[in-house]
Amino acid sequence: MKLKTSILCAATFAVMPALAADPAKINWPKVPVVKVPLFYPGQSTYEWLRSAEHKGASKEVIRGDACTTCHDEEDNEKDLGAKLVKANPLEPMPVRAKNGFVELQVQAAYDAENAYFRFQWKTQAPEPGTEYPYYRFDGKEWKAWGAPRLDAPIQQGKQPAIYEDRLSMMIDDGKVPMFAQQGCWLTCHDGERDSRKVATKDEVAANEAMKAYGKADVRKYLPASRNDPSDWKTGKSLDELAKIKAEGGFADLIQWRANRSNPINMADDGWVLHWRNFDAGKNPFASNMDDKTKQPKYMFDAAKFGSKEVTANQLRRQANYLVKGGNAVPFDPNAGWKEGDMVPRYYLQPGDVTGSAADNKAVGVWKDGTWTVLLTRPLNLANDDDKAFKEGGVYSVGFAVHDDSITTRGHHVSWVRTVGFGAKAKTDIQAVKLK
Ligand code: HEC
Structure with a gap:
């Protein structure tokens, strides 16, 4: 991260005082807070959402309607979370006393070099994970x-x-079909770890596509990576995937990890297409x-x-x-x-830590029951495994928090939100330009 030290500029900073590109110095109280409700999704996979069990909604979901065209009532997330976190058809392994709902506060800013996000949420445990x-x-x-x-x-x-606490952000720039409407749920499928019909080791080992990918289990994948999006076994060839990826048909996935990245002031960097991959280079x-x-x-x-x-x-x-x-x-x-x-x-x-895997810096501090995570990501990234944030750009994002010793689907998740960096269109989260 480059630090600008020009004192001349300081006088013109509206929101940020002396140093550019030090997220801790940004005047965050001046940046609007967007409250994003997160709820426990249970096993509401892509396949479940398109089934008759998703009462009266399968046709609309298959057609590509946005989740929030129906799930638009006040506190719908609280109701869904409260129901899904207990024993129910979508939760065969309920976690005792787990919360169904988390409120994530999101703030965003940017300057000529970086995008900055500030996240805050309360943890259920009385100590940081x-x-x-x-x-x-x-x-x-x-x-x-x-x-x-x-x-x-x-x-x-x-x-x-x-297990470590985590904050994740999945990003699309309009190139993943249906991401703007259905977000992270596009990547959540039967067969994945802790999901419905978990794929056995033998099933994965016997599958030609998974063999070609060199993977031993099924993880997040996008519909376009399969010939039948609802069947993890129908993975496309590496050549076909390379073409989709080159056209931008993948989602970016940033994960801040309280154990495995935060101590060295980083968040990891990944991308989802046929699996949940890490970016090129070396991880934290x-x-x-x-x-x-x-x-x-x-x-x-x-x-x-x-x-x-x-x-x-x-x-x-x-x-x-x-x-x-x-x-x-x-x-x-x-x-x-x-x-x-x-x-x-x-x-x-x-x-x-090198290459594209080293893009995301992050500092998380836990105090009085609340995590505050400051994430810094360079603008205009040119790697082929990143969605580049650009001035004027609008992005669809989904957020997730893994809270209180849990992983895989045991997180709290959001509907899709839009983030804009000086965009003309109105977005849910408008990054404030730091002058
Ligand atoms: C056409 C309207 C419609 C659309 C679009 C829709 N849903 Fe639903 N959904 C419903 C209705 C109706 C219910 C049942 C009532 C309830 O519990 O809210 C429901 C229930 C759910 C449940 C709770 C299941 C349960 O057991 O109570 C989840 C989770 C859910 N929807 C997720 C989604 C997601 C994710 C999307 C987008 C991919 C989506 N829905 C799109 C109408 C819709």
Whole structure:
């Protein structure tokens, strides 16, 4: 991020004082707050929405009508969330005492270089969700420990609920058919993890298209990536996908992660077409498992962290991030590991983040029960896996928050919103130009 330090300009800044491009210095109280209601969607997949179970609406949804042509009543999101978060046909694994609704406050601004977003929401837990599952030594082997709340071992009380809080934004620039009307739901399908009719490992392994994609499970995909949009098994060829992608027929997906990106002031960058892919380059985080030795790659540097491991009683009491080039040293199998010793499942790699994967900077602070996340994304990105925000542009976006140790569909989501950067058309969220 380039910092402008010209004092001459400062006098003309209407909203921002001294420094351009430092989102913390933007005069946010002057930027309008848009309240975006988020609700728990259960398993309301693309396929369910087009079925007779979506009472009297399947024809309209297939035709491409906007969700909000019908779901336009005040507090509809609160009602939907309250119903869907409890046991019902769209929620076979209800999470005890979970909230059905979250209000997300969104503010947006931009200058010649960047778009800036400020997000705020209240967390259900009385602490920030900054932990991520671990690898735990059981005396013999290193096994994953801790998991999100929709997982069976958590619901059966066999393991602790652990997962990072997240804020996601899916973006389209008008090139994904129906995105402006139906948003993120286009990417949510039967067969995906935690969804209806979850695809088994064997089913995925036997599928030619998934083999060609090199994927072992089904994740978010857009209808255009399949010959039959309602059947994950009918994936198009890599050549066909490359053509759709080159024409802009993919959605951008930014995810701020309280554990795996926030400690190094980043959000990740991804794109959705046939799967939920990461942008080219290197991510803020990487797996801490060596697939060959079945042992972690890194452990803590005791001189810097205080110990080589973390134990369960240290969770949520301290910052347990493993940082390559910081507090991490190569794993030593002979370091005297005891049952119950743990190391993080992912390490952060601030010195390695490169390419298009490195576009999004973000700083999140949790205080008094509320996350405040400042996201900075350069304007006019020219990568082939990004939707470039441009002056004058209007974009369709969907927002999601993963709250209180949950992942996959256990998030709270929004209907589509529009964001404009000095656009002529009126948009739900109008980014304020910083002069
Ligand atoms: C033609 C009108 C119409 C359209 C368009 C429509 N819905 Fe619905 N939807 C309904 C009605 C009617 C219900 C049942 C009443 C209720 O619970 O609100 C419903 C119920 C739902 C439910 C709750 C299911 C339940 O078990 O109560 C969800 C979730 C939902 N719709 C999502 C969507 C999404 C997402 C879209 C856009 C892709 C959409 N709807 C588009 C009319 C519509």
